[in-house]
Amino acid sequence: MDQLLTPTELAVAGERMHRLIADVYPICRSITGDGIRQTLRRLREQVPLEIHEVPTGTQVFDWTVPMEWNIRDAWVKNSADEKVIDFRRSNLHVVNYSVPVRRKMSLAELREHLHTLPDRPDWVPYRTSYYQENWGFCLAANELARLQEGEYEVCIDSTLEHGSLTYGEYYLPGRRTDEVLLSCHACHPSLCNDNLSGVALVATIAELLSNVTLEYSYRFLFIPGTIGSIAWLAQNELQASRIRHGLVVACIGDSGKFHYKRSRRGNAEIDRAVVHALKYSGEEFEVRDFSPYGYDERQFCSPGFNLAVGSLTRTPHGQFPEYHTSADNLDFVAPQALAGSLAIYLSVLRILDNNACFHNLNPKCEPQLGTRGLYRALGGMADAGQFEMAMLWVLNLSDGDHSLLDIAERADLPFNLILRSAQTLADQQLLGRVSPTAI
Amino acid sequence: MDQLLTPTELAVAGERMHRLIADVYPICRSITGDGIRQTLRRLREQVPLEIHEVPTGTQVFDWTVPMEWNIRDAWVKNSADEKVIDFRRSNLHVVNYSVPVRRKMSLAELREHLHTLPDRPDWVPYRTSYYQENWGFCLAANELARLQEGEYEVCIDSTLEHGSLTYGEYYLPGRRTDEVLLSCHACHPSLCNDNLSGVALVATIAELLSNVTLEYSYRFLFIPGTIGSIAWLAQNELQASRIRHGLVVACIGDSGKFHYKRSRRGNAEIDRAVVHALKYSGEEFEVRDFSPYGYDERQFCSPGFNLAVGSLTRTPHGQFPEYHTSADNLDFVAPQALAGSLAIYLSVLRILDNNACFHNLNPKCEPQLGTRGLYRALGGMADAGQFEMAMLWVLNLSDGDHSLLDIAERADLPFNLILRSAQTLADQQLLGRVSPTAI
């Protein structure tokens, strides 16, 4: 994996990701059902992913795959037979996983099932009730205020039946069977930054890497949150043990600064690679320690797996006002932000894929770089050039124990420069690569 | 050990400690003799402690138990037969361990044996000469200034004879034979913060814990400084090896902020427990590294023992002007301050006694807390509750290697909350306790 994208290629990719988001934005996704299936089918136009079905009732560790939920329509009508809440206008109006209901009731009774955001009176919240049978509607606080006393008719035309949980998976083999994992959740309905930005980014990376020679094998997961990662881990324990580095991808399309949440291990290679890439990116960023709340890193980092999986987002979940509301819409995610996120992800993967330990084959004193045309001939100037410094660092620290990333960190030089200088020295037979199995 | 005291109970305990201090304040204590015996007898009204006698001449490591010192009276009279210095007004007036003397002398000769504090001309200093035969008087600099030339008669009616060193000890057995040590010095005469505040606090804790089921066994020592801890260690080497955590208690009744002096080990569990308790107490505090000067932690932390013993005080010894002067009196220690110190000590002991490692019995992915009624049913909100967060942290880090204190530190949550969430999860068979011998 060698080439990164040019600014123009990045801009094109950003626009394309935004179009993908727009395509699947209207679909009513949930943790099961036709919404996620339809979304995965759209992704297959770009990535040849496999679509897996895990039947309702399957035991996955402490959990059970739930009934499959589907919904055709839902509304609330007032006594004048006007639809005052209408699923067709926004799928956020229905509490996700609502059981079917068709009944008349007073406003007082209805109100028990209505959810609003008093602080953001124009926005519709997103609510779910996956694991407890319930039904409800979400609406803007201003809409609720306009409802008059009287009788209302409620209809949720949903089904909750034996079926399956659906997820998408794409495996890209590299030279090693060791894996890099990129995982995103694809279970939220019309929410753009939270879920669709991650889906679009992972699909785009999968597409790009499929044209490249890779050191690691790469696995891309498009799964329902929590239950999806639990199901995947339960059914792929052996495969999971091959994951060396991983990232949970989400909230990557807003214009906020980057936030990296470390893996449970705290200083794994993935943690250091992300921090290094961000440091040299020119982007603003913040690094946070692991905590057991968030997205599917909760499962990948559970103590029985303890995988080196972090999460790289822009504004983290729950920390932008639009989070889990109707305001997380197509305007909230920008092609430019998606392109910038893609650039960072690619530099992280480039570090992981190229990181290696070398042996200085001439470890006693420096080799004579000048006779090999690698060092300026005229002496006496105060400074070495940056490339000369990078070669000296690589030679000095290539004792088999320091990886290129270790060297870049200690030299305070970009990985890219260290990598190029190591390649130059290896071409001159001054460095020998330590086989990865020996690490 | 579960319950802490209510604010009212603490206030009552503060008043009671102050009364105990007032009771024993007039007694002329020293490192041997009837003063400390009388003090220990008063403590037995609250705590069933054993009183030990170590005979004069007993070799205790590099030291020898000295002659027992007792004093009946002492004074200096001027030529008009007026007592210008009188032991009966304050036992600080006599240099502790002064040999008997009865003689007339000039003011010039007397002056060689007089000690004052020129910077604090109204205060009487406290001076000792335990290990070199000497005699002397301490008085206010202003009193000294008033002494006229002329002949003085000096009387110190003391005895220095074969006898013994006396200390008090109370052992409270818990489930384990591993011990927590609380040690205080009880060898200073009329000084309240330095010595009596510690004595009152240790006695009160001993009393409170005797009504509670304890994990550790607890040992409470009321000893003369230096020679007392050396004697105890010399005669209890095997027992000392059972001490897992310990605190030297002193200067705990003034109104200054808390100071914790770490054990020689620097980051032992006692060190971390005290810092954690202080951090969540709302009290001001400062943490200092170990140094080999201070109270009996000098002996407990000598390299041949290196016990995990720190010292938690308010203003440390030597750092308040009243230290070792007549101004360290009943007004200098306050019931409220004593009560606040008791609260901190109890929370430290509660952490120690409840700290444990657990195994997450469902370590692969999170268990489904919702079906167990431990997680809210409606999803979509931005934050988890604090108790939910505590449970997630406990589950995530309970891999057998992290104690509850480790988890509290990493989660940045109070130990108490982590403990309650661990108890809840254990009740649900989601956690199993790692046996302490397995640690």
Add this chain to the structure above:
Amino acid sequence: MDQLLTPTELAVAGERMHRLIADVYPICRSITGDGIRQTLRRLREQVPLEIHEVPTGTQVFDWTVPMEWNIRDAWVKNSADEKVIDFRRSNLHVVNYSVPVRRKMSLAELREHLHTLPDRPDWVPYRTSYYQENWGFCLAANELARLQEGEYEVCIDSTLEHGSLTYGEYYLPGRRTDEVLLSCHACHPSLCNDNLSGVALVATIAELLSNVTLEYSYRFLFIPGTIGSIAWLAQNELQASRIRHGLVVACIGDSGKFHYKRSRRGNAEIDRAVVHALKYSGEEFEVRDFSPYGYDERQFCSPGFNLAVGSLTRTPHGQFPEYHTSADNLDFVAPQALAGSLAIYLSVLRILDNNACFHNLNPKCEPQLGTRGLYRALGGMADAGQFEMAMLWVLNLSDGDHSLLDIAERADLPFNLILRSAQTLADQQLLGRVSPTAI
């Protein structure tokens, strides 16, 4: 090694070093040839060093000892037969290692071989071309500006022939065969701070230590930069393995603050000893991490050797404007600065030579210092004296694992005080020295 120098002795030594620098300043040194030979002969007046010759063509690791270079004269004449550049006025005028040349040429052609410093138009730069055949002249930019169009005659009367590389070495045996290395480069022509200040300092230390009983053996190297240290290491691999601590000495005569560059190991005893000495010196200083650019620490710290060798300078190479120019002259180095540098080096060596681990022979509780006359008799004062504190620290940490330097660091007390207190305690049979081979 016990005594340091008095201020007067230091001042005398500073003047003497400056005179030595003045004596050898006019000599045209290079990495081979008679210049360095003549310099080493002058040093033998003070230090009985051995002069080694390594023949041209000798393979030393990846390098080959080059042809020996000597120069008799060099000049450029204008068409009026006036010498516009003259080696006899300053040996910096010729690019070091220039091949012989005698030819007429236009100013345009000549200009290709001229080097100036446009930013410092009055200064002559120092340039070399050791490993690529070339010739050239260096001159002040202002001089270049005055050259008129026309024909010039160029003469460099140099030789580049089979011969040898020359270096000086002085070995001073101590009680142990383990060594301390002091190495300086002596290959620069008329440059005072860069090369001669180091030469003078190392010679002076060698002289001083030869009159003293030493724990370590000491090795002093006066070598040509890069190729000299590579040649020495190649021919003394076994000896190199005995080097426990080392310093590369250079740029020690200017009036800038001290800079210590750590060894590649980063926290070796030499690194800690230098930082400790600087901290208690009252001098301004800065500590920098190792980097593989600089002087011969590059070779000593190459991964195949990884010796604990740092570099203690005043202003580091390349960071003063006079560096590698004619302004690095006799005025740029001051006797006082040289004396101050000598003082620091001696305190570093004193720490190294006296550092040791001890066993507290009375490790259980404190020994009774008072009965040994080591502790004041009258008790009750707030503070211990500094010497008493030092003794308590030494006793507390002398468990065989802590060296005196470890203790000084943790106690935050000067090494000197810790050393004296350890000696006092050892005299009292309270401490036993841990044999160095046991470490």
